[in-house]
Amino acid sequence: LAKTTQPISMDSYEGQEVNITCSHNNIATNDYITWYQQFPSQGPRFIIQGYKTKVTNEVASLFIPADRKSSTLSLPRVSLSDTAVYYCLVGSRGRGSTLGRLYFGRGTQLTVWP
Amino acid sequence: NAGVTQTPKFQVLKTGQSMTLQCAQDMNHNSMYWYRQDPGMGLRLIYYSASEGTTDKGEVPNGYNVSRLNKREFSLRLESAAPSQTSVYFCASSASTSGHTDTQYFGPGTRLTVL
Numbered sequence: 618l619a620k621t622t623q624p625i626s627m628d629s630y631e632g633q634e635v636n637i638t639c640s641h642n643n644i645a646t647n648d649y650i651t652w653y654q655q656f657p658s659q660g661p662r663f664i665i666q667g668y669k670t671k672v673t674n675e676v677a678s679l680f681i682p683a684d685r686k687s688s689t690l691s692l693p694r695v696s697l698s699d700t701a702v703y704y705c706l707v708g709s710r711g712r713g714s715t716l717g718r719l720y721f722g723r724g725t726q727l728t729v730w731p
Numbered sequence: 732n733a734g735v736t737q738t739p740k741f742q743v744l745k746t747g748q749s750m751t752l753q754c755a756q757d758m759n760h761n762s763m764y765w766y767r768q769d770p771g772m773g774l775r776l777i778y779y780s781a782s783e784g785t786t787d788k789g790e791v792p793n794g795y796n797v798s799r800l801n802k803r804e805f806s807l808r809l810e811s812a813a814p815s816q817t818s819v820y821f822c823a824s825s826a827s828t829s830g831h832t833d834t835q836y837f838g839p840g841t842r843l844t845v846l
Contacts, residue, residue, distance in 0.1 A: 625771075649832045660735070660821050660837025661774070704773060708831030719789070719831040721766075723773035 621705045621722035628728050635692045637725050639705030642686050648718070650681060650688045651706040655724070661704055665690070692727075700729045733757055735838035737822050743844045744812045752807040752841050754822030762827045763805035764835065765789075765797060767818040774821065780805055781828060812845045819843070 622640040629635045641650070649668050653661035665672060667679040667688065678691040692699060705722040738753045756763065765777040766789075776789030780799040794816060796808045805824075809816055820841045827833035 647830075651832075651834075653835075658840070660823070660840055661835075662837065663834045666832070666834070706831075710830035710832045719776055719779070721774040721776075723771060 620720055621707055623703075623705055623722040623725045625723070626726040626728070628730065629695055630730050631696055632694050635695050635699075635727060635729075637690045637692075637703055637705075637727065638687055639690070639722055640687045641705070641707050644685050644707060645709060645718075648685075648707050648709045650679070650685075651708060652677070652679065652688075652690045653704045653706060653721075655702045655704065664703075695727075695729045697729050697731060700727060702726050735822055735824055735836050737820075737838035737841050739841060740839065741842050743846065744809075745846050746813060748812050749808070749810050750812065750843075751809075752820055752822075752843075753804070754806065754838060755804045756822075756824040756836070757803065758824060758826075758836065759802070760824035760826050760836070761802070762825045762831075762833070763799065764823040764825075765795070765805065765807045766821045766823065767791065767816075768821060768840075769818050777807065777820075779831075812843075814845045817843060817845045 651666040652664045655661040665677045665679045669681050672679045680689045702724040704724045708719040735756045763780045766774045775791050778797040780786045783802050798806045822838040823835040825833040825835045
């Protein structure tokens with residue numbers, strides 16, 4: 618199973634770039650990496666997904682090296698509202714009757730200070 | 732669109748009592764999930780359903796049963812609640828028909844305390 622490891626917490630200041638790394642040493646060929654954000658008393662919500670190299674959307678970038686054993690979520694110019702828990706998810710596409718694998722990391726609490 | 736809804740929002744049970752957590756989605760999604768979230772443990776998958784009538788065990792299924800009543804609804808039942816089942820429970824859905832690569836949409840959660 619592609620278990621994931623993330624830092625428990627990180628601190629940053631407003632306007633800085635934040636990089637959160639997730640390790641997934643046993644990732645398999647058909648596994649994708651997805652990041653979710655969770656605010657207190659809410660369910661997680663999707664941020665970004667990738668398979669390899671770099672993916673960018675309007676809120677974040679995701680960097681995945683060639684060996685895919687880790688991934689880095691990059692949040693540019695964070696604000697106070699980015700204070701949240703960030704989860705790395707490794708999930709695979711099933712084949713036939715196999716439903717695939719799914720594993721959430723334990724989450725990284727990001728605190729942004731003024 | 733309400734997205735994913737869960738009832739109840741809060742519940743307190745005594746050890747040995749039973750209850751059913753309800754989940755419904757209005758996005759015409761195929762896959763539905765039940766997770767539990769405990770401090771320091773992240774989200775752990777309890778059960779998963781790829782379509783109506785099919786369910787599959789996740790990482791922590793013991794003590795739980797599920798029913799995929801139709802495409803919209805996926806319920807989680809605790810037959811005999813134990814203090815170890817005190818947790819926040821999240822339901823999620825995705826468009827996926829196979830596997831776990833599609834975006835999951837989460838409900839607001841149910842906070843359950845078992846005394």
